[in-house]
Amino acid sequence: MTPNTLTEAPRVSFTDLPVSEQVRKAVTDQGWETPTPIQALALPALLSGEDVVGLAQTGSGKTAAFAIPLIEAIDPKARSIQALVLVPTRELATQAAAELTNLSHYEPVRPVVLCGGVSIGPQIKALKNRSASSAMVVVGTPGRILDHLQRGTLRLGSVRYLVLDEADRMLDMGFAPDVGRILSHTPDGRQTALFSATMPGAIRGMVKRHMRSPRWLAVESEAPTVDTVEQVYYLVHGRDKTRALRSLIDAEKEPLAIVFRRTKHGATKLHRQLERDGYKAGLLHGGKSQSQRNKTLAAFVGGRTRILVATNVASRGLDIPNVSHVINYDLPEDVETYVHRIGRTARAGKDGVAATLIGESEKGEFDKIKRALPVEVRESRLPISA
């Protein structure tokens, strides 16, 4: 990234780090034994008050890498908002808030999630409802945060710890102007952590504008997840894709599969077809309300539905344990999307299969993706003739 980017993770244990007994206990409760590479790099820097730019993917443990120093940085007794975590999607906000809650089990920290797509009234109420015994931390998406700032229901003048998570994704979603405006409401002297899966020029510009001589850190891209993903593809006739999908699913005993489609319409259609064929399937796309999404995810995480048909909304950030298969029903737009999608399986060292269904017209496009990947994607045959 820059000539002095640190990529070699030092060997540290959680006990070597200057964290409180309470946080250490919460980490132990999570069953975590050693810091992940991004944590080993970022925790010491963030805990010592430095700004950090981290090139890290979802699944790398980056949430805890910023959440632990956040908990350490704030004063549990102060009633003003001292920390802000900006994320691109509601799912990520929910996950970051959950991780903060887990890690602050023995510390009085209370995350408030501020995302669009749900009514603003309860959020305003939650913001007003400060307690002297717990520190409020805001986690949210830029649009809604800005909305609160403009309404005067949120003040960020006391923020001392700010996180920009999946910054590249926020830029892709057109949030750059909102992020800039939000940052102008926070004090210059704050500590800032930025995490991103890629480092396009626009992110470097953001870093230059908003951060103080940060430390640049990077971990081997996706190594922990993608190594344990078996990647295969199947050549199918366009119209046979649904049949191919069914034969893949039927060949497994108890699959937990995320099936990706490019568009909401495509996802809806496929979901309807699968239900008609007797499969219990969930549907996740950007047009669903937050409560619908939560319900769908809960049913899938609980194994009540074994297939989740999703658009790219679900390809980033979702951390669902035990996903056995990621199936690209439609070809991902680019290598990055491919890597993000397949990173939804083989989480935390488990095995997983990423299968891509290639229609005749998609061969050329898929070849490009294949060539850009560091590992081989094998051609395979469908279990039952489809």
Ligand code: AMP
């Ligand atoms: P993230 O990249 O933040 O989405 O984290 C991916 C997953 O790794 C989450 O389920 C975390 O709970 C888990 N995790 C984070 N840190 C550790 C650790 N040090 N050891 C084991 N698992 C971890």
